[in-house]
Amino acid sequence: MTAQRNQARHDETSRMRGLMLVAGREIRVRGLSKSNVISLIVTVLIVGVLAALPSLFGGDDGDEKIGLAGPTAAAMQTQLDAMGGFDVTVFDSAGEAEQAVEDETVEAAVADGSLYSRDGVGNETEAKIDAAWQAASVQTNLASAGLSDQEIAGALTVQPLEWVTLESEGGVTGPLDYFTGLIISVIMFMMLMTPVQYIAMGVVEEKSSRIVEILLTSLKPWQLLGGKVIGLGVISLVNLIAMVAVGLGVSAATGMLSDLPPGTASAAVSTIGWWLIAFALFGTLAGGVGSLVSRQEESGSVLTPLIMSLTLSYLGAIFLLNAPTSTFAEVLSIVPPFSGIAMPTRMAIADVPAWQIGLSGVLLALAAAGALALGSQLYKRSVLYTGSRMKISEALRRSA
Amino acid sequence: MLEIKDLHKRFGDTLALDGVSLSAAPGEVVGFVGANGAGKTTTMRIAMGVLAADSGQIVYDGAPLGVEQRRRFGYMPSERGLYPKMKTGEQVAYFGELHGMSKTEARRSAGELLEQLNLTDRAGDFVQDLSLGNQQRVQLAVSLVHDPEVLILDEPFSGLDPIAVDVMGAALRDRAAAGAPVIFSSHQLDLIERLCDSVSIIGNGKIIAAGGVEELKAKEVKQLRVSVETDEDLTGRLPGTVTRDGDDYLVEDSPDDQEVLRIAAAAGRITRFAYDQPTIAEIFREAVTR
Structure with missing residues (x-):
């Protein structure tokens, strides 16, 4: 009777269940730990404040307050509204407009062919006002020359220049900017470094506390390692999504979202994809090398090569930001493991040919598969070994 | 199984x-x-x-x-x-x-x-x-x-x-x-x-x-232990190799344990008559030193 009940009970225990139980434990114990929750809250707050900063300093949603008066006022208003970024007030006379500048109700005023300001306006604003003035003047002149509105519109419609970039491969014509690239590389670096260290620490914890011997009676090594990698991956992903959500949310709330370069959302999504592959690579390797040592103090020494290559990937990505079209940048963003951080960074700042993205992705995925095999072999062979640190070659020679 | x-x-x-x-x-x-x-x-x-x-x-x-x-x-x-x-x-x-x-x-x-x-x-x-x-x-x-x-x-x-x-x-x-x-x-x-x-x-x-456990102990049986309330010294009279353990007689290699019982009973009141069984500890020690 008991045996039958046990049979039924144990039959439902599939391999996946073991994997998910391990992952679930990691999430519960590590993800919901006080320290992780606090650090997540702090990080999210920092991201929120950073996202809110531009609007705090820019003030007034960044719109320039401009006063207009005189016969060209209507035409100027049409032009400025079309350009965007201006909050236009029309005054009855040049005197009132000038007064408004004095009173700081507006930052500058255009009236009777003069630009009033207290101490000059910014270059960009000046250029825009100038362009608007030119266009408005032409429009007014044409109207006074007797042209109909339609004719004026026809005369003023100019086909914008078509850009032809001869060195289109890797040219800096991407939609996103340097800053986005920088943020992507920093986040990728952080989101890889932290969980990778946690995975190694977790493996060593199980080894040093000897609990692994009990675990291995009901779990396969791959379930134990895989569950750990998945669990920490989920924790990191939640952290990442929380940061992105808060960042974009605050931007949306302060009206900055429309000012972000187009393509930010797609960059965020593709970054998550790159992160997943890179994490699989570094995470499983970290578990594998973690199992080579038996004490927490020794985990630093086996992790060094991994941390070095992560740091080099990050530094390379930063360097790449300054020379996104160089051969160095191309190579770095294709060769794993560096491509994990370098490619999403390069994609943010430059147009990358599709074949390079594909090649880089395939190579990184292959490297991750290789790391998975190597990491789990190392883990399988050395996780029950206790004593001094094991060499990788020694671990691979051992039978499991 | x-x-x-x-x-x-x-x-x-x-x-x-x-x-x-x-x-x-x-x-x-x-x-x-x-x-x-x-x-x-x-x-x-x-x-x-x-x-x-x-x-x-x-x-x-x-x-x-x-x-x-x-x-x-x-x-x-x-x-x-x-x-x-x-x-x-x-x-x-x-x-x-x-x-x-x-x-x-x-x-x-x-x-x-x-x-x-x-x-x-x-x-x-x-x-x-x-x-x-x-x-x-x-x-x-x-x-x-x-x-x-x-x-x-x-x-x-x-x-x-x-x-x-x-x-x-x-x-x-x-x-x-x-x-x-x-x-x-x-x-x-x-x-x-x-x-x-x-x-x-x-x-x-x-x-x-x-x-x-019982089988091992029986196999390793050592000697017969006999306690008799008597002033007589039975060492020479009991058949087999006889030694003393306190007041007890330890009889090894006895050809006939019934003979031992008879002689002891004639000498006085028997308070103990049994084969000593080794403890598992003794069996273990013996096994590893063999």
Whole structure:
């Protein structure tokens, strides 16, 4: 009777269940730990404040307050509204407009062919006002020359220049900017470094506390390692999504979202994809090398090569930001493991040919598969070994 | 029936196991005895699948032992281990789930075990905050939480306080009474003698003696012990080699024990007349020095 009940009970225990139980434990114990929750809250707050900063300093949603008066006022208003970024007030006379500048109700005023300001306006604003003035003047002149509105519109419609970039491969014509690239590389670096260290620490914890011997009676090594990698991956992903959500949310709330370069959302999504592959690579390797040592103090020494290559990937990505079209940048963003951080960074700042993205992705995925095999072999062979640190070659020679 | 058949295992130049065979029938408690380094832990690790044998096999109910069946075993390794930064109750239940129990079942079973072990009020504490003795009890709970079909325990009594020794002993007998084969190793030979139906003694990777506890004792019977209330000295009169142990006469190699009884009865009132049985400890010492 008991045996039958046990049979039924144990039959439902599939391999996946073991994997998910391990992952679930990691999430519960590590993800919901006080320290992780606090650090997540702090990080999210920092991201929120950073996202809110531009609007705090820019003030007034960044719109320039401009006063207009005189016969060209209507035409100027049409032009400025079309350009965007201006909050236009029309005054009855040049005197009132000038007064408004004095009173700081507006930052500058255009009236009777003069630009009033207290101490000059910014270059960009000046250029825009100038362009608007030119266009408005032409429009007014044409109207006074007797042209109909339609004719004026026809005369003023100019086909914008078509850009032809001869060195289109890797040219800096991407939609996103340097800053986005920088943020992507920093986040990728952080989101890889932290969980990778946690995975190694977790493996060593199980080894040093000897609990692994009990675990291995009901779990396969791959379930134990895989569950750990998945669990920490989920924790990191939640952290990442929380940061992105808060960042974009605050931007949306302060009206900055429309000012972000187009393509930010797609960059965020593709970054998550790159992160997943890179994490699989570094995470499983970290578990594998973690199992080579038996004490927490020794985990630093086996992790060094991994941390070095992560740091080099990050530094390379930063360097790449300054020379996104160089051969160095191309190579770095294709060769794993560096491509994990370098490619999403390069994609943010430059147009990358599709074949390079594909090649880089395939190579990184292959490297991750290789790391998975190597990491789990190392883990399988050395996780029950206790004593001094094991060499990788020694671990691979051992039978499991 | 759990059968460990002809295990061989070599670590580098060391031959750890050299044809070890061992079996436990349903309801049988088998004591596994041997000096340090004799091969007990290696045998048990191979039986639990944490280590692979070079040759030999583990057979359960007539078929090679599979992963799913092994998950229904209860195991306590000699080197104990728990997650230090996991809550006690959560941890015991987690192992129940790993062994295939549903979440509710695992929680209920963990709760019951912790209550038996007087740990209910520590269920919410991290394991690292418990005393060593209490950690040992949690370890016991971890190996019993899933109501195991077979128990393989490596030194289950080492480091246990008297209460936990009783709980552990009762748990072994309970499991055996429910029909589970139980194999455990121990250096506490009095416990082996008290709890086991049979004993296997291992030395240098080989089984050097094995059998039922009573059977082994009978085989190793030493001498006849006779106590008589008399002032007479019977040393010269009793047949066989006679020595004194206090007031008792120890008779070895007697051709006729009935003759011994007759002579003693004639001399005075007999208060004791029995063959001395060796303790398991004595049998063990003799086996390893042979």
